[in-house]
Amino acid sequence: MMNKSLLLLLLPLWLLGCSAAEKQPSSSRPAAAFSNGQSGYAASNSAPAIRIRPDEAMAVSHAQVLQAYERFLSISDDAEVRVRVHQRMAALKLQQQELQQDGLLPPSATTRAEPEPAAAIRDYEALLQQFPERADNDSVRYQLARASLLNGQPQKAMAALEDLIRLHPQSAYVTESHFRLGQLYYNSGDYELAAAAYQQVVAAGRAGNPYYVSAGYLRGWALFRHQHYDDSLLAFTRVLDEEFPDAARLEAASGGDLALRDDILRAMALIVTEAGDWEMIARFYNQHGVRHYEYRLYDRLASLYYQRGFHRSAASTLRAYVLRYPLDRRAPGYYERLIEGYRKAGYASLNRRHKAYYNDLFGVGSAFWQQHADAAMRTALTSSLSTYLHDLAGFHHGLAQQSRQAGTRTRELQTARRWYEEIVRSFPQAEDIARDHFLLAEVAFELQDFVAARDHYETVAYQYPADEQAAEAGYAAILAYNRHRPEPPQAAAWRQATIASAMRFVQQFAQDPRSGTVLVNTAEMLLQDEQYEQALATARMADTVEQNLSPRYRYGAALVRGHASFALGQFAEAEQALQLALQQQQAKPAQVQELREKIAASIYQQGLHSREQGDALAAVQHWLRLAGVIPESRSRIAAEYDAATLLMAIPDYPQAVQVLQQFRQQYPQHPLTADIPSKLIVAYEEQQDWAAAAAELEYLCRHHSNPQQQRIACYQTAQYYQRGGDDAKALLAYRHYAHQFPQPLDAALEAHYQLDQLYAAAGEENKRQFWLNKIIVLHNKAGAEQTDRSRYLAASAAFQLGEAERLRYEKIRLSQPLAASIQRKNAALQAAQKRYTQAAKLEVQEFTTAATFRLGQLYAGMSKALMSSERPAGLDELEQEEYQYLLEEQAFPLDEAAIEIHQANAGRTRDGLYDNWVRESFSALSGLMPGQYNKQEKVAAYVDAIR
Structure with a gap:
């Protein structure tokens, strides 16, 4: 311790x-x-x-x-x-x-x-x-x-x-x-x-x-x-992925992160130089997935090659990146670095070759150009492209001028031409574009391509008239025309173009007193060759010097302008110019009629144009004024018909009706007249003039060539007469339809139904019952085509017929001799019973309960009629009592039948059905069953039929 x-x-x-x-x-x-x-x-x-x-x-x-x-x-x-x-x-x-x-x-x-x-x-x-x-x-x-x-x-x-x-x-x-x-x-x-x-x-x-x-x-x-190079690249890639997961982190690196980033890229560049070349980068990242920092590896590798003096390897590295990512915004800069590297190294041929490649990759119209439309990128590209293309064009043009060998000279001129063409195609708005057109024309002229030379000379002369070489270019264009010798099929056209160019030159640079005459001749030749735009432009130019022209040339200029503007769809000018041509009184009689017909066509086409522009009123005015300007014209018929059609569409129905009726009156045999009734019908419908519409429909009903359309017209005729309040004509039209068109079922039934209603309104009961019975017949014959509507109408018809029979039944009184009157009343009862049963069997609720009630009412009424019938004369008291007893025996089964029928109707309440007729059956039962009856006689089979 x-x-x-x-x-x-x-x-x-x-x-x-x-x-x-x-x-x-x-x-x-x-x-x-x-x-x-x-x-x-x-x-x-x-x-x-x-x-x-x-x-x-x-x-x-x-x-x-x-x-x-x-x-x-x-x-x-x-x-x-x-x-x-x-x-x-x-x-x-x-x-x-x-x-x-x-x-x-x-x-x-x-x-x-x-x-x-x-x-x-x-x-x-x-x-x-x-x-x-x-x-x-x-x-x-x-x-x-x-x-x-x-x-x-x-x-x-x-x-x-x-x-x-x-x-x-x-x-x-x-x-x-x-x-x-x-x-x-x-x-x-x-x-x-x-x-x-x-x-x-x-x-x-x-x-x-x-x-x-x-x-x-x-x-x-x-x-x-x-020497595990791929694994080494993968290891370095992992570090870059984790430390610089996006471009923002990569670009913002500083301090130790910056040192880490740059050291890794340097190491990776060294690996590529040891293990292969620039192609290794693409192979590696194709296998392991592209990375946002690949561009820096290409850049670092190229820098390493440049440091070691390997200019081609450096260029190949930069080009490899561009080819791998041709749409990347850095691609042009990399390629410019490549081109500059060759320049510094003194590789002139490679320098020019890659300037050409640069244009292929990034030139105007390339995929890169289309992808990058921002002003900054376009400006940078334009600067480089313009410099490179002018370098290439100027080099080959100068080389051609220095060469004494025809083959070499031609080859170099063709190359120079290619680059000049690329310049004018790419930069049409450049400040010095006129100079490039002129140089291109010069090269084409030396190559004896006089057509191309002409085009570019004229571009300079007439698109850039203020240019110092404009006059020289205009004169050179005439020389190019004169030097060209086309084959006979094209010779006439070329001569015409030559004259046009000469006149253009005179007008642009030194007013020539013969310019008007030359212009008219040129315009006529252009019109003959169907070069309408040039003919019209030339004729218009001739009009500007009209005071120097004779009547013959005024006529020619107006005629060319009229025909050319008509061909180009400029119909207002065509009408005005052709009228002016007629005023010169230079045309022959046959030509006069032809010109008048073309004036009419111009007016008609103006109407079409106005319609296409959405100005319907102007179109109608053009078409209707044609009759006043050229009344004999063949275009008048189409114009007036089209005017009526457009008036229908505006809509202006009153004027449309007026034009259509006039058209039918003036051209009764014209094929277009056949469509006028249908148009008038629409116009009358929109104005709710039902009688007029019905009259037109009736015409179609009688004369239409299409059976289906004829049937529809017949039915609509009846409808429109009815809608217009003319029941008499509506009845005739419905009756005509009912007799002529038993199919389709729905329309035929509705026609029968309307006849029922119209005859009922007119008080013609017998005729009404005829059509009611026809409704039932139509339904029964329809078989599988029967519909809910046909069943309803048939049930209604049967019930209505039953009602008529019931009324006749109720009017028959039982009198002596009783046997005869009973027979008459029983026959009426059977007729009514038949119709009510017919209605009930169709199973339309509204008529099933009504028919059932009426059947019960029939039998109860017969019972009452027996009991209240006239007694035979001469009976004593005992005989009267016996007679009363006999009547009661006859009436009892009828009461029982009535009770059973009303009970069947009342029993529908168990199915949730209760309407006025069911309620009436309950009321009838309260009167029919004041006590208990023991007799169970069987009644006729019709009782079972209505259960």
């Missing part, structure tokens, strides 16, 4: 000797012993170092503390405390050596038999040998490895760290031990083991792991040194 005074002495020494074995090592400084010999990030961020640092300034020297510990050991017998003191002493010795190496402590004044690290090693090994099973031996092995490094024994350090990992897999020092082993393996040249050790550090995860990033980075170097 330690005494109190010794504990007080030991306490400050314990605090002073607190070593790295009891806490996680600081990560504030690099450790030279574990350096990989790299620059940049590798030198400054290789790993946290193994160092023992006092937390405060030491109040006593290491020697004093060690002496105190030795005194303590001489008197202590506590095994646990002695072990800990030995650990503190070994750690103090090691710390003293580190501080002396770092210049923080002066060298020890006392010469020792062995260096401090060696002594520490001896102490740590003794502790492990003496106490092999202690739980804190991981810290002892950690310190043993550190001391071995300080003592210049890396193999011993590796062994200690390997033992720590193997024997203490849960130790807090395992991750750092893997990292330190990685450094030791790397420095010893065992890159495979180094990579494996670093991988263990990475596998431990980022959380609480100060070695995570450095291990990932150093693993990449180890794999590179081990």
Whole structure:
């Protein structure tokens, strides 16, 4: 047991000797012993170092503390405390050596038999040998490895760290031990083991792991040194992915992150140069997925090649990126760097070749140009493209002019032409575009392509008249016309164009007194060749010098303008010009009629145009005025008919009716007249003039060629007469329809029904009953085509017929001779019963309950009629009583039948059915059953039929 005074002495020494074995090592400084010999990030961020640092300034020297510990050991017998003191002493010795190496402590004044690290090693090994099973031996092995490094024994350090990992897999020092082993393996040249050790550090995860990033980075170097190039690239890629997950983080890197980013990219560029070339980048990232920082790797590799003087490799690298990402915004800049690299290297041919490639990749109209429409990018591209294209065109043009060999000259001219054409195509709004057109025309002229030369000369002359070369270009265009000799089929057209060009030149640059005559001749030739736009333009120009033209040429100009504008759809001008041509009185009689017909066609077409523009009123005015301008015209018929049709659409029905009626009156045999009734019908309908509409429909009903349309017209005729209040004509029309069109069923039934209603309104009961019976017949014959509507109408008809029979039945009085009157009344009863039963069987609720009630009423009425019938004359009192008894016997079955029928009707309430007729049956039963009857005579089968 330690005494109190010794504990007080030991306490400050314990605090002073607190070593790295009891806490996680600081990560504030690099450790030279574990350096990989790299620059940049590798030198400054290789790993946290193994160092023992006092937390405060030491109040006593290491020697004093060690002496105190030795005194303590001489008197202590506590095994646990002695072990800990030995650990503190070994750690103090090691710390003293580190501080002396770092210049923080002066060298020890006392010469020792062995260096401090060696002594520490001896102490740590003794502790492990003496106490092999202690739980804190991981810290002892950690310190043993550190001391071995300080003592210049890396193999011993590796062994200690390997033992720590193997024997203490849960130790807090395992991750750092893997990292330190990685450094030791790397420095010893065992890159495979180094990579494996670093991988263990990475596998431990980022959380609480100060070695995570450095291990990932150093693993990449180890794999590179081990010549596992793809794995090395993958390791570096993982670090970039994690540390710079997006472009913003990559671009904003600074300080240590910037050093890490640039060192990794430098390392990856080195790997590519060692393992292959620029193509390796694409292969690698095609396999592992594209990355947002690939462009920097291409850039770094190109810079590395340029630094080494490998200009073509650098250019190939930049071009590889552009071809891999042709739409990337950096692509033009990379290619410009490539072109500049060839310029600086003096590779003129390659420089020009790649200027041409640049245009293919980024020129106006390319996929890149279409993709990037922002002003900044377009401006930058335009600047480079213009420079490169002018360089190429000028070089080949100059080379052609210097060449004395025809073949070479032609080849160079063709090349120059290509680039001039690309310039004028790409930059039509450039300030110096007139000069480029002129140079292109010059090259085409030298190549004897006079058509192209003409085009570009005229562009300069007439699109850029203020240009200093405009007049020269206009004259050169005439020369190009004159030099060209087309084949006969094109000769006439070319001559016409030649004249036009000459006149244009005269008008533009020196007013010629013959310009008007030449223009008219040119316009006539252009019209003959159906070049309407040019003919019209030329004729209009002739009108500007009209005061210099004779009547013949005024007529010609107006005629050309009229025909050309008509062909081009400019019909108002065509009408005006052709009228002007007629005023010149130069046309022959046959031509006069032809021109008048064309004027009419122009008016008609103006109407069409107005209609297409949505101005219907203007269209109608044009079409209707045609009759006043050219009354004999063939276009008049179509115009007036179209005017009526458009009036219907506006709508202006009153005027439409007027025009249609006039049309039918004027052209009764014209095929279009056949459609007038249908149009008039619509107009009358919209005006609710039902009688007029019915009259037109009746015409179609009698004369329409289509049976289906004829049937519809017949039915609508009846409807419209009825809607117009003319019931007499409606009845005739419905009756005509009913007789002529038994199909389709629905329409035929409705026609029969309307006849029923109309005859009922007219009080013609017999005719009404005829059509009621026809409704029933139609329904019965329909079979599978029967509908709910047909069943309803048939049930209604049967009930109405039953009502008529009932009224006749009720009018028959039983008188003597009774047998004869009973026979008449019973026949009427049977007729009514038949109709009511017919209605009930159709199972339409409204008529089923009504018919049932009426049947009960029939039998009850017959019973009452018997009992109140006239008695035979001459009966005495006894005979009268017997006669009364006989009547009662005859009346009783009738009452029973009535009761049973009314009970059947009343019983429908059990099915949730209760209407006026059911209620009437209840009322009838209250009168029919004042007492109990015992007779059970059977009644006729019609009772069963209505249950």
